Amino acid sequence: xxxxFTEAVIIATVAGAIRLSVPLLLAALGETFGxxxxxxxxxVDGIMLLGAFSGYxxxxxxxxxxxxxxxxxxxxxxxGLISAVIAVSLQAEQGIAGIGVFLFGLGMSDLxxxxxxxxxxxxxxxxKLAIPLLSDIPWIGEMFFNHSAVVYMAFLAVPxxxxxxxxxxxxxxxxxxxxxPGAADSLGVSVTAVRYATVTIGGxxxxxxxxxxAIDLGIFQQNLTNAMGFVAIALVYFGAWRPIGVMLGALLFxxxxxxxxxxxxxxxxxxxxxxxxxxxxxxxxxLALVFVASRFRPPAALTKPFTRGT
Amino acid sequence: xxxxxxxxxxxxxxxxxxxxxxxxxxxxLIAAIMLVVLDASPVEGxxxxxxxxxxxxxxxxxxxxKATPLLFVGVGITIAxxxxxxxxxxxxxxxxxxxxxxMAALLLGDLPAVIMLPAVIIAGMLGGxxxxxxxxxxxxxxxxxxxxxxxxxxxxxxxxxNYLLRGPLLDPAEIxxxxxxxxxxxxxxxxxxxxxxxxxxxxIGPLLAVLAAIAAYILLWRTxxxxxxxxxxxxVDASRYAxxxxxxxxxxxxxxxxAMCGLAxxxxxxxxxxxxxxxxxxxxxxTGSAGFNGIVAALFGAxxxxxxxxxxxxxxxxxxxxxxLQRAVQVPSALILAINGIVVxxxxxxxxxxxxxxxxxxxxxxxxxxxxQEEIEQAIIPDEPPPPPGTAARPDDFGDPDYLQDEQ
Numbered sequence: 001x002x003x004x005f006t007e008a009v010i011i012a013t014v015a016g017a018i019r020l021s022v023p024l025l026l027a028a029l030g031e032t033f034g035x036x037x038x039x040x041x042x043x044v045d046g047i048m049l050l051g052a053f054s055g056y057x058x059x060x061x062x063x064x065x066x067x068x069x070x071x072x073x074x075x076x077x078x079x080g081l082i083s084a085v086i087a088v089s090l091q092a093e094q095g096i097a098g099i100g101v102f103l104f105g106l107g108m109s110d111l112x113x114x115x116x117x118x119x120x121x122x123x124x125x126x127x128k129l130a131i132p133l134l135s136d137i138p139w140i141g142e143m144f145f146n147h148s149a150v151v152y153m154a155f156l157a158v159p160x161x162x163x164x165x166x167x168x169x170x171x172x173x174x175x176x177x178x179x180x181p182g183a184a185d186s187l188g189v190s191v192t193a194v195r196y197a198t199v200t201i202g203g204x205x206x207x208x209x210x211x212x213x214a215i216d217l218g219i220f221q222q223n224l225t226n227a228m229g230f231v232a233i234a235l236v237y238f239g240a241w242r243p244i245g246v247m248l249g250a251l252l253f254x255x256x257x258x259x260x261x262x263x264x265x266x267x268x269x270x271x272x273x274x275x276x277x278x279x280x281x282x283x284x285x286x287l288a289l290v291f292v293a294s295r296f297r298p299p300a301a302l303t304k305p306f307t308r309g310t
Numbered sequence: 311x312x313x314x315x316x317x318x319x320x321x322x323x324x325x326x327x328x329x330x331x332x333x334x335x336x337x338x339l340i341a342a343i344m345l346v347v348l349d350a351s352p353v354e355g356x357x358x359x360x361x362x363x364x365x366x367x368x369x370x371x372x373x374x375x376k377a378t379p380l381l382f383v384g385v386g387i388t389i390a391x392x393x394x395x396x397x398x399x400x401x402x403x404x405x406x407x408x409x410x411x412x413m414a415a416l417l418l419g420d421l422p423a424v425i426m427l428p429a430v431i432i433a434g435m436l437g438g439x440x441x442x443x444x445x446x447x448x449x450x451x452x453x454x455x456x457x458x459x460x461x462x463x464x465x466x467x468x469x470x471x472n473y474l475l476r477g478p479l480l481d482p483a484e485i486x487x488x489x490x491x492x493x494x495x496x497x498x499x500x501x502x503x504x505x506x507x508x509x510x511x512x513x514i515g516p517l518l519a520v521l522a523a524i525a526a527y528i529l530l531w532r533t534x535x536x537x538x539x540x541x542x543x544x545x546v547d548a549s550r551y552a553x554x555x556x557x558x559x560x561x562x563x564x565x566x567x568x569a570m571c572g573l574a575x576x577x578x579x580x581x582x583x584x585x586x587x588x589x590x591x592x593x594x595x596x597t598g599s600a601g602f603n604g605i606v607a608a609l610f611g612a613x614x615x616x617x618x619x620x621x622x623x624x625x626x627x628x629x630x631x632x633x634x635l636q637r638a639v640q641v642p643s644a645l646i647l648a649i650n651g652i653v654v655x656x657x658x659x660x661x662x663x664x665x666x667x668x669x670x671x672x673x674x675x676x677x678x679x680x681x682x683q684e685e686i687e688q689a690i691i692p693d694e695p696p697p698p699p700g701t702a703a704r705p706d707d708f709g710d711p712d713y714l715q716d717e718q
Contacts, residue, residue, distance in 0.1 A: 040457075042457065046651070086655055086658075086659050090659040090660075090662065091662050092655070092658040092659040092661065092662070093658050093661065095396040095398075095457050096396065096605070096609065096654065096658045097654070097655055097658045097659065099398060099602065099605060099651075099654060100650075100651045100652070100653070100654030100655035100658065101651060101655060102602075102651065103602055103606075103647055103648070103650050103651030103654060104647075104648050104651030104652055104655070105651070106644075106647055106648075106651070107644045107645065107646065107647025107648030107649070107650070107651060108644075108648040108651075110642065110644035110647070111344075111348075111641070111642045111644040111645050111648060114642040114644065115348055115641065115642060222644075223592065223594070227461065227464070227465055230458070230461045230462075231462075233458065234458045234461070234462065237455065237458060273473075275469045275470075275472040275473035275476065275477075276469070276473050278469045279465075279466045279469040279470065281465075282462040282463070282465040282466045282469075283462075283466060285458075285462050286448070286454075286459055286462050286463070289448070289454045289455070289458060289459060289462075290448060290452045290454055293452050293453045293454045293455075294452060294453075
């Protein structure tokens with residue numbers, strides 16, 4: 001056990017935690033917008049898978065990781081709009097419709113991959129962007145300031161999201177629509193427009209998250225996300241619908257995953273027990289859900305479609 | 311008047327039934343477009359699918375066997391949804407059912423089939439019920455969203471399965487050979503599901519599933535417990551007011567739902583051709599995504615256990631046909647998963663429209679009944695004589711312009 005806590009392993013664990021938390025953070029931040037406005041988009045995992053494939057395929061064809069990320073954005077916008085039509089205009093039961101979107105994304109991404117690519121070919125990954133001076137600090141530099149640009153962008157998105165939700169008119173409308181859509185509507189706020197915007201933001205972020213995941217790993221395979229999108233939705237609850245809380249949740253998840261990975265690599269835990277260790281994140285999430293449910297209230301209108309006059 | 315009402319009534323009713331069928335039609339149309347985009351012939355593809363699913367005796371057996379876990383899960387999902395509990399945890403509950411049943415069979419060894427079969431089936435139901443009770447309990451007593459907790463428990467279940475099948479339950483022969491393929495030893499033969507119809511693979515699983523559907527129908531509509539489940543699903547506050555123990559009912563609904571999914575897992579193990587429990591590391595490797603596809607069948611069966619029987623058959627056929635499609639036009643069978651997703655979205659998206667039509671049918675029915683009643687009443691009771699002048703009730707005065715002028 002003592003051999004485990006070497007400098008290299010600790011640095012790798014922390015740096016890995018930050019890297020692994022990025023897809024979760026991006027998807028969960030987007031989902032926060034939707035949920036604050038009263039829409040639970042359960043299709044995040046499906047959108048992530050489609051975003052991952054479009055990102056992977058674009059990089060495979062063009063060799064440019066940024067085009068791949070853009071493909072994720074485009075795919076995310078389209079799927080976000082479709083999700084908004086389903087949840088807002090057609091007022092489908094959100095808990096079930098999202099499973100439909102998930103199944104569609106799971107099947108469609110696998111179908112396209114098998115048909116267009118076939119055997120997995122590794123692609124170019126994001127280049128590392130060492131921040132001058134800061135990355136030279138011993139330990140800290142390697143842990144926090146020697147990542148790809150996407151990692152910094154994801155963490156910068158946290159204060160941006162907080163600012164939008166808490167300090168702008170748009171954010172105020174989001175919160176109003178999520179708490180009391182009837183009152184917001186009577187004051188002239190279009191519930192439909194706000195929810196379309198938030199669900200599309202959520203879809204876009206999920207698309208980016210998927211593309212970022214695939215390009216970070218440099219591969220694609222069937223069910224690449226492995227329920228990461230669902231974990232992201234749980235993280236929004238975990239973070240009590242606040243971007244900072246969501247970030248802490250994503251970091252905790254990234255840390256547990258990274259730790260399990262390192263423990264396995266170093267061989268501290270036997271192979272048999274790594275499956276048991278892999279249960280930790282899901283069990284922690286369930287416990288966190290219990291904790292949050294007893295202290296925080298979800299947005300009052302969450303999962304409730306709005307019809308004028310009711 | 312009456313005939314127009316009847317027309318509207320029947321038209322609305324038929325339209326309400328047609329909505330899910332239209333959903334499948336639209337989904338298949340999208341599938342055809344996808345096939346064209348993927349440079350494959352939709353006619354050839356659909357023909358291969360239909361023949362692969364329903365075209366021969368062997369195809370029908372494969373379809374029915376594929377439909378069996380869908381029906382179990384669909385029935386389980388229906389029970390939960392009727393109580394307004396959204397059970398997305400069918401996958402995990404199936405895994406736990408399979409594990410419990412497997413462990414029971416290994417523990418009991420070589421008991422005669424009459425004891426063995428019921429024992430392993432009950433063990434499977436117990437495993438699923440426990441895995442369902444956890445989210446039910448967390449929802450009822452801690453207000454934790456069952457959607458999230460069931461999904462998390464799916465993740466835990468697959469890791470538990472991987473751990474058990476790679477470690478404690480691993481086939482000793484695999485350890486000896488050093489291959490360590492994660493699977494159990496050949497389970498006791500007395501636990502094999504009996505084969506019927508002179509087939510080498512058609513077992514009693516489908517019969518059990520149909521029995522389960524009938525039992526669920528009786529439970530939901532012919533027992534006090536079923537009444538309580540549906541009441542809680544309709545209106546929690548009214549149920550509480552009526553003295554129904556809402557929390558316990560929610561837990562019960564999830565336990566029953568989980569038990570059905572657990573049964574699906576047990577049938578998968580003992581009806582398998584290898585008669586072992588095997589993992590490829592993913593949930594879908596064991597369940598074939600039946601925990602999710604069962605939701606599709608349940609929704610398509612309008613959350614009615616008996617309608618879920620033909621719905622499961624249809625979607626079982628779609629899954630089996632998907633493999634034939636892959637062979638015929640080289641389009642991966644993952645297409646079927648995508649189509650299932652579209653069906654779910656379409657069915658729940660049109661749900662509101664369907665309810666609207668059903669309401670209109672009910673309204674037309676009520677209006678027709680009222681009109682009939684009025685006719686009868688007018689035939690028997692003469693119109694009330696008008697009240698004598700000067701005795702009008704006070705509220706009428708408010709509508710009197712003269713009265714308003716007085717006030718000014």
